[in-house]
Each structure stands twice: as structure tokens, then as C-alpha cells.
Amino acid sequence: MAKTITEFICSECGASSPRWLGRCPSCGKFNTMTEEIIKSSEQRTSQSQKKAVYAGRAKPLSEITYERHNRTPSGISEFDNVLGGGIVSGSLVLLGGDPGIGKSTLLTQIAAHLSENKKVLYFSAEESCSQVKMRAQRLNLRSENLLIINETCIDCLDSELEGVEFCVIDSIQAVYTDDLSSSAGSVGQVRECAAKIMRIAKSRGITFFIIGHVTKEGALAGPKVLEHIMDTVLYFEGENQENFRILRAVKNRFGNVAEVGVFEMTGEGIVAVTDYSGVFLSESRGEEPGSAVTPAQTGARCMNVEIQTLVSKTSFGLPRRMPLGIDYNKLVLLIAVLEKRCGLSLGGSDVYVNAMGGIKLNEPACDLAVCAALASAYYSKPIDKYTAVFGEVGLTGEVRAVSYCEKRVAECVKMGFRKVLVPAKNMKSVTKYTDKITVIPVLYVNTMIKALFKD
């Protein structure tokens, strides 16, 4: 076999060098040279060979047959929901998360469940076989058939996969390929190892779960292409001190990315949480000013989430805006609407906003609740514990209609709320709930402020 030749290529300008350089001599950028495999001339198929092999393979769409995606339950319903209804065979799933958040625990549980009637391999590059066994025993898993290998060289993977249907790689940053001389975890290594795994997954129809580490900024470590070649990219998040964890998809070729899964880390492992009220709503809501509840739609599910705000006088010249769980630009826009259309003077105040439970609220329907929480903090008047608010806020101060209105009101009824403020344009769709809950139509942000604080 011809020896693989590698070169260092600049990711910015494409300049090449036979050895690693800290700064690209061509474009002058730092830290852009990554190692790549260069095929020797014998390895490359000649043009005439290529023509003979590849000619006439294109077909009309009508002639293409396909199999419906075969989905396997993972044993954890919340995980299946986030994947879009189960594990798609032959897919590549990347699971990223902070150190110690429970990535290995979650995937060991799933691997153990799958191993009850399928052949599953746990390729552990980070922990020894006995450490994996210790964890499995602590979690009381029925995992007699789970195959475990402690190995860091990805080139050995192919020979271990005889009959295997699911494989867990723990983790992509800890494995390496002999084809590159750079150390495990470097950009080149991560990219090459991921490409090798993808080739195996697609050619042999094996499902891979790959654990990935995240950087200090919270993005997956390694090249962006790692996310591009995956079918599904999941993030496992949560505060380490708290036991709740949120699993969300940032990319999913087989399902909705808005779906989130809620888990709790217990001594017996990770368990799905079905009653979210303790996660996204605080005990003391309704007692202190600055908090509002909104029924948020995440994927196929609707759950009530509390938004907490704090408005305090700016000590320095420039007021701070610190949103957690909602978009920064959205917050700045809503503050401007409150200032201009409702006369709240927030220009000299620092504003902090937090969506409880570490959830990310990206949908416009949460706008009105952010405004309600800010107004509550501004007027120092708490909003009643059993009142929920939702609606999109426009720059003119009007409250626009939102999707899933009926579902949101139904969730409020289910959770025992007594009053809900809805966009006036959505009023028609919720008339059937008016005997169970007080529904107040809101046409402008001002109307909401009046209804909540000035009655």
C-alpha cells in the first residue's frame, strides 16, 4: 500500500506547506494551517478509468426507489422525540455538551437498551473498559451483550463492526487516525476521523452516536465540517449544580429542530422528565415583580416557561442589556418599543432577562411575555401567579397573531392558569376555552400593560 502523504493547507486561502506553520506565509492568518491527506498519483484514478466507472449513472427521480426511514426506539422517550420519533438506521448523530454534563451516561443507557436485541459497540477512547462497566453497574443497566472496546485509533474500528448495528464513539476528540501525524483532537484529525466514520456509516448502514466536546464559547470543538457531515447534531445542556438537563437539536435531517427533551440527572442515571412545571416555573413566581409566564411552543410540544427580568439603575454611562435564553437584538427591540410606545423609560437602566431552566426561546410568540416581565419590573408590581401572556410584538407596538394559539391556551388550562392574554387577532380560535379560563384579547402592548398593571 502506498504511504499516505500529508500536507498542511491553509483553511483561509488554500496555500500549502510540507510542514506545520503558525502563520500562513501566503495570507498572513494565524492558526489556519491544518493537516490534510494528499493522494499520491498512483492512488488517483486516471481520467479514462473514471469515465468507464462513472458513466451513465444519473436516473430520473421517478425511477428512484427508497426505503422508508426505519426508526428504532432508544428506550428514552424524550431522546426519541428530539430525534424526530426514534433512531434512524444508518444515521450519524453528534452529541455535544460541557464536560461532566452526562453525555457518556446518556449514551451508555441508550447503548445498553439497544443491546438487548441488537449488536451494539461502545468505542470508548476516553475511559477504560472497567470505568464503563462501573458506570453501567451504577446505573443498574442490563448490558450483558453490550460490546466495549477501549481504543483510540479509529483505523481499528472497521474490523470490530462485524454484525454491529449501533456504535457509540466516545469521543471524536479523543480518537485519531494513523494517516495524519497531528495529535488527536486537532482540526485535521477530527475532520478525517469523522469522514472515516461517515464512510462506514453510509456504506454499511450502521448508526453512529458520536460524542463531541464543546469549546469554552459553547460551540462544538473542531472543524465546522463536523456538523455539516452529521445527520443530527444535538446539544446536551444544563447547569452543573442543577440536576435538570435539556437536550436540543441544532440540526436534524429527519425531524424538527425546535424539539427539546427535558431530563433529570439522578443517581440511577438520566431520566426523562414529563412534568416540566418544576423546571421552567419558579416556586416564588407571582410574589416578586419582574416575572411573567408564557406558553412556549418547542417543536411539537407546548410548555409554560417563566421569564424573569431585573431592571436596575445604570451605574456606568452605558446601560447594559443581558438576555439569557432570548436573543439580544430582540431584547433591544422590545425595550425600544416599550420606551417609545408605552412611555417606560428604560434608557438609564440595566436590563437583565432570563428564561428559566436554561431553555432558549427563539419564537416571536414570547415577545409579549418579555414586555410584560419588563413592565412588571419597571412598575414594581408582580403579575398574578396564574396569569400567562403570549403574542408577537411589532415595532408599532401592535400585538400580532401567532401560530398554535389554541394549543397554548389549552396548555394554560391544563396547568391550572386562570387568566391568559392573547393577541386579539387570535381570539376567534380560542372562544371554546372562555368558560375554563379568562381570555383577554390584546391589540397593543399598551393594552397588555393596562390590563395587567393599571386595573
Ligand SMILES: Nc1ncnc2c1ncn2[C@@H]1O[C@H](COP(=O)(O)OP(=O)(O)OP(=O)(O)O)[C@@H](O)[C@H]1O
Ligand atoms: N455516583 C453518582 N451518583 C450520581 N451522579 C453521578 C455519580 N457519578 C457521576 N455522576 C454524575 O455523572 C456526571 C458525569 O457523567 P458523564 O461521565 O456521563 O459526563 P460526560 O459528559 O461524559 O463527561 P466527560 O465530558 O468528562 O466525558 C457527573 O457530573 C455527575 O453529575
Ligand SMILES: [Mg+2]
Ligand atoms: Mg464522557
